[in-house]
Amino acid sequence: MPLDRKQIADLVINSIHELGEDLEKPDLIAGDESTRLFGARSSLDSMGLVNLIADIEERLSEAFKIDITLANQSAMSRTHSPFRRAASCIDYIMELLAEIDKK
Amino acid sequence: MTQWLSDRIESFADRPCFIHQEQTHSYGDLASEIRKIEQTLEKSDIREGDLVLLKADYSLQSVATLLALFNLRVIVAPATALSSSEIASRISAANLKWQVSLRGKNLEILATTNADPTHSLVASLQEQKHPGLILFSSGSTGKPKAMVHDANHLLKSFEKKRTRRLSILIFLLFDHIGGLNTLFNGLASGAKIIIPESRNPHKVARAIQAHAVKLLPASPTFLNLLILSGACEAHDLSSLRFVTYGTEPMPESLLKRLKHTLPHTKFIQTFGTSETGISQTISRASDSTQIKIEDPNTEYKIVDGELWLRSDNQILGYLNHEMSQFTEDGWFKTGDSVLESNDGYLTIVGRREDIINVGGEKVTPSEVENILLEIPEVADCLVYGEDNAITGQNVAAQIVPHERTDLNALKRKIKNHCRKSLNHFKVPARILFPEAELFGKRFKKTRKPIKENDD
DSSP: OOOOHHHHHHHHHHHHHHHHHHHTOHHHHTOOTTOBOSSTTOSOOHHHHHHHHHHHHHHHHHHHOOOOOSSOHHHHTSSSOTTSBHHHHHHHHHHHHHHHHHO | OOHHHHHHHHHTTTSEEEEETTEEEEHHHHHHHHHHHHHHHHHSSOOTTOEEEEEOOSSHHHHHHHHHHHHTTOEEEEEOSOOHHHHHHHHHHHTOOEEEEEETTEEEEEEOSOOOOOOHHHHHHHHHTOOEEEEEEEOTTSSEEEEEEEHHHHHHTTTTOOOOOOEEEOOSOTTSHHHHHHHHHHHHHTOEEEEOSSSOHHHHHHHHHHTTOOEEEEOHHHHHHHHHTTHHHHSOOTTOOEEEEOSSOOOHHHHHHHHHHSTTOEEEEOEEETTTEEEOEEESSTTOOEEEEOOTTEEEEEETTEEEEEETTOOSEESSSOOTTBOTTSOEEEEEEEEEOTTSOEEEEEEGGGOEEETTEEEOHHHHHHHHTTSTTEEEEEEEEEEETTTEEEEEEEEEESSOSOHHHHHHHHHHHHHHHSOGGGSOSEEEOOSSOSSOTTSOOOOOOSOOOOO
């Protein structure tokens, strides 16, 4: 059964909220799809992003039995990083899921 | 075998040698078993200088077979707890000619299909009429590396052992340098050697209690299991005067728990490699993981944070591998990363190949494992590096919890505990709770990621 965007969005936003609580970052605790995940204006550094991505991967695996690697070379070499904002990250996951469905 | 060891075994004739399956065998029994097996071997087609795989675990017969093969100046590769494909890969890696196993108390001798091109190392042993010992290490490629010791030479280092009435439980495997070290130490000093029914912690603890074992050589992984299984509480282990540990780094938090559980026992770290044998070391204190190498047969130095050893007991060479870990002047690069204190004590940090590189920052698994083991809910853990496109690698941890309830809450607790005690790049980005045990049949952890990047 294909997953809809809302399910993935909830999962990603919940992960951002939880990481915000643990790292005590107010902007992440109140995070939404516009939250910046990476770059100068994000409150996450590269280690924070690595943690967030690992957590999202684990949640996808636990909740939907989907095992994917989000931080791969092809994602990192895109002109527009999929990890700019929460919304682009969610879109990117949807894109990966669609590719899996095609196979 | 060298004459001195035969003489010594004869001289201990009335002493108990092995306790195995509720039976006591004396040194005299061992001596007559050796003679019996020599006669069987003399009737077989096995010849001096042949290469033989000896498939066995500890017993009177297996030890007698090993020593009888040495007496016949055979080159022996002991093999324990291996699948048939592992056996086959060892036979082919070292070009072994015979496979000897024990069927009950009888020897079964099978010829392998190997051709017989003689390796120069084997030829030199044959020329000197010395027996050999072949040990294997799992090479990083998965293909076993076959290394050759001159058995006379290796055994000679035990000749100076003083006679002691010690009871030793033999735990490390028959085909491992640590296990053979325990065996030869025991035989050379006339000790009573207890062979446990199995390596299950309760069985081992029961054997310690039943036979008032004084010395237990084991691995940190097994010692942790001994506590976790409740075997320490269920049995009286007060006879244990010494526990020696080696083969992998000891987490300080585990050593503290061990001292607490067995307050009257001395904990002593041993250090050795299959390539250089076991070196004599001194621990700074019973609750310290710092050691000093003080061995007349071993020199050491630290090069770029790596421990290098040069020992009289080192191997002649590898049968199927280049000598790249040895320098031209005979130093062995152990691959162990160590720290040296001002007064010359060493701390073994871990394997260099296990060091995790997170965006250029170095993380050793043992320092993270130490912190994880402070958490009361964590029974056991294993830390390793995982490939990651953002920081090159990230730290990952597999955790065995005491109870498998609310693992998500535990995961957060673990991360938050680590954030308080570790630099942020050392905090495990991924935490997994696998169902399986974290160690192999040798009670030693191997660090390999269970998930790899798929691009």
